[in-house]
Every structure is written in structure tokens, then in C-alpha cells.
Amino acid sequence: MTVIEIDGLRKSYKAGKAVDGVSLRVERGEIFGIVGPNGAGKTTVVECASGLRRPDSGTLRVLGLDPQTNRRELLQHIGAQLQEAALPDAIKVSEALRMYASFYDRPADWRALMDEWGLADKKRASFASLSGGWKQRLFIALALVGNPEVVFLDELTTGLDPSARRTTWGLIRDMRKRGITVVLVTHFMDEAEALCDRIAIIDQGRVIAEGGPSELIAKGRSDSLEGAYFALTGKDVA
Ligand SMILES: Nc1ncnc2c1ncn2[C@@H]1O[C@H](COP(=O)(O)OP(=O)(O)OP(=O)(O)O)[C@@H](O)[C@H]1O
Ligand SMILES: [Mg+2]
Incomplete structure (x- = not known):
């Protein structure tokens, strides 16, 4: 289709x-x-x-x-991670996920998503304190929080070191596995x-x-x- x-x-x-x-x-x-x-x-x-x-x-x-x-x-x-995406510096990982979930009629369980994408240890970290790779991971989770097709x-x-790029590739393949x-x-x-x-x-x-x-x-x-x-x-x- x-x-x-x-x-x-x-x-x-x-x-x-x-x-x-x-x-x-x-x-x-x-x-x-x-x-x-x-x-x-x-x-x-x-x-x-x-x-x-x-x-x-x-x-x-x-x-x-x-x-x-x-x-x-x-x-x-749909879900989107846009090129110049940014969040307020002080927002915490868990707050960002909860806020994005509130935008959707049928959101995913944002706590489960946080665990699945390895963000649980960072849940109280502010956006500004995250390294580039963790910010990308958060953006992926945010793009998925509405259960998008x-x-x-x-x-x-862009801007990630080779190992973070590889990790991100794995995350993208996971999306395909889920049918997205x-x-x-x-x-x-x-x-x-x-x-x-x-x-x-x-x-x-x-x-x-x-x-x-x-x-x-x-x-x-x-x-x-x-x-x-x-x-x-x-x-x-x-
Ligand atoms: N908001 C805008 N106002 C004016 N010109 C714009 C705007 N956005 C993009 N452009 C221009 O339109 C063209 C295409 O830009 P676009 O951002 O779509 O390209 P891109 O392929 O995404 O580039 P990049 O690889 O640098 O992200 C460029 O010449 C750009 O300068
Ligand atoms: Mg572009």
C-alpha cells in the first residue's frame, strides 16, 4: 500500500x-x-x-x-524529527515525553517508550545537559509517542560520532520492524x-x-x- x-x-x-x-x-x-x-x-x-x-x-x-x-x-x-528541532533547555526528558504524549488522541505509553529507548536513566536530565546522541534518542522517542504510522x-x-550513528541505525531498523x-x-x-x-x-x-x-x-x-x-x-x- x-x-x-x-x-x-x-x-x-x-x-x-x-x-x-x-x-x-x-x-x-x-x-x-x-x-x-x-x-x-x-x-x-x-x-x-x-x-x-x-x-x-x-x-x-x-x-x-x-x-x-x-x-x-x-x-x-505521523511523527517527525525535524532538522532544527530544539526543546527548552530546562525541560526534563520525562517532562518532554509526557508533554508530547498530551498532544495526541491515542498516545503510546510514554513511560514504556522511555524504557524501551533506553532513556529511563536520563529521565530527570535536562535537555541542555544531554549529549548529541542522547538528544537524538529523545527526539526519536518523541517522534514515536503518538503511535505514528x-x-x-x-x-x-548529523553530528553524531560513528558509534552513536550505528546505534541510531539500529533504532531506525527497529521502527521498520514495528511496521512504521x-x-x-x-x-x-x-x-x-x-x-x-x-x-x-x-x-x-x-x-x-x-x-x-x-x-x-x-x-x-x-x-x-x-x-x-x-x-x-x-x-x-x-
Ligand atoms: N524558510 C526559508 N526561507 C527562505 N528560503 C529557504 C527557506 N527554507 C529553505 N530555503 C531555501 O530553499 C532551498 C532548499 O532548502 P532545503 O532546506 O529544503 O534544502 P535541504 O536539502 O534540506 O538542505 P540541507 O541539506 O542543507 O538541510 C535552499 O536554497 C534554501 O536556502
Ligand atoms: Mg535540510
């Missing part, structure tokens, strides 16, 4: 086009990667799909709902290759390639994707 359908999405800001005709399909239960360089339009796509930004044109359906006209209902069924993760592992559809925005091709069932590469507001990770790598070796592949991986095409 298709859970996200985006057709011909366009969005400009004052400075110019950010998204220039993106079409995508995301199927239930997959980890779908959106990969591309800085300024490619990735965050804008995710913000439009989660109802946080109004597209200029195009059709969007998430779980059959229009993110603009059915925003309230949609927000009950679809989760958007934007640059979840994950949209993962990342700069890292290795991360997308390791985690994603399918990937769309976005550059200058357009999808320049789409497919399974191995398919894309094979293509990257053979054609004009070379430049994009290099930009994303820093590796020359073998």
Missing part, C-alpha cells in the same frame, strides 16, 4: 525555487531515503508532506490525507545504503535518481550520476 504520494510538488522562497517538480511514492513499511547536497530541497519536501509548509503547487497525500486541508488529522498519525527523520545522525514507515533525510550515501529499501536522490529541487540502493550505485558507476555520487560520498566512482 502506498502511504505517501507526491506529484509535481513545487515550492519557491524569495530567493528562488527550492522544490521544482518532485514526485515520489513511499510504500507502507519501508525505509525511504531522501538524499542530496545542502540546499537540494529535502527539508522543504518533508515539511510540505508533514503539513508544516504550504506548497505552491502539486498534489500530496499522506495516509490518504491532504497535509494542508487535513492537517490536524494527519498530525495524529509514518515517521519523518531529517538529518537524524520511515522517511529518512540524510547527506550520507553510506547511511542510505545501509538502511533504506529505496532512495530518491534530490538535487536542485528535482529527483535525479530513484531506486534500491544497489541499483543506484550501479547507475552511479555508469552515467551522469557520477557527479552526484561523488558529491554525496566523497568517493570516486570505482
